[in-house]
Amino acid sequence: MRRLGVAVAIVVVSTVSALADLRITRDHGGEVEKYKAKYRQIAERGERVIIDGICNSACTLVIGIVPRNKICVTPRASLGFHQAYTVVDWPIRKKVAHAAGTRELLSYYSEPVLDWIERKGGLTPQMKVVRNGPDLWAMLLPCPEEW
Template sequence: MRFRVVSALVVLLAMFAGDAGAAVRIANDKGGQIGPYLDAFVTLRKTGQRVIIDGPCLSACTIVLGVVPRDRICVTPRAQLGFHAAWNPGTNGRPILSRAGTKALWELYPDDIRTWLKKRGGLKPKMVFLSGNELMSMYRVCD
């Protein structure tokens, strides 16, 4: 399922490649592995396209904040960002925290996002959410 979400994003990016006036809408992205998201958002950054966050953008999806320039990201009142520490599947599918992955995420996030996360204890196993007026005070509200 996660692979399909990232694949759909890559297909969407390919459809609009070269059209800097187009926008990619993130409306229900539950995240997945860091690597494919990083690749997809680097590709998106190169296209010059705008990003509209219009619903949940959770876990690895939040990498968009550190890869796509801030002036090309806007949020709607429905936008919701969800942050947590990185993990790998262990035996029996149980998550095992990844210090390296968590460090990589942390370093990708803009300073204001790191400051917000620090006030909530940093990147922890439990997801913390940024939405509503607090998010809209940090990012441009979509027209």
């Protein structure tokens, strides 16, 4: 009987973790390849993503990899977009725009996202942020339980 209880507990835990939400609250981005791999796994598992705060830079790849019907935004959500860049260390450490990387980023975004970026002058080194309101809602649906 005890083994049956352990087996049931394992099934319940694995089922709950398979249905877990990813809540993004303060993600400033990072290496693009790591984000692509992370979001592909989330999409494959069918998990829901709740953007509940800052989602900048490579974090925004979530909106191009995870299906739109599996993503929602809260009133605290914001998305920040900028050009892709690489960091060079010589002769001084600096960021250098990466045109091919920027084209790749853009290839992940839907028409409403691309339209907003275009209206804001395209991707530049400066972060362009969309916050709660009609522009964000054109990109992603609000989370019903958060309003």
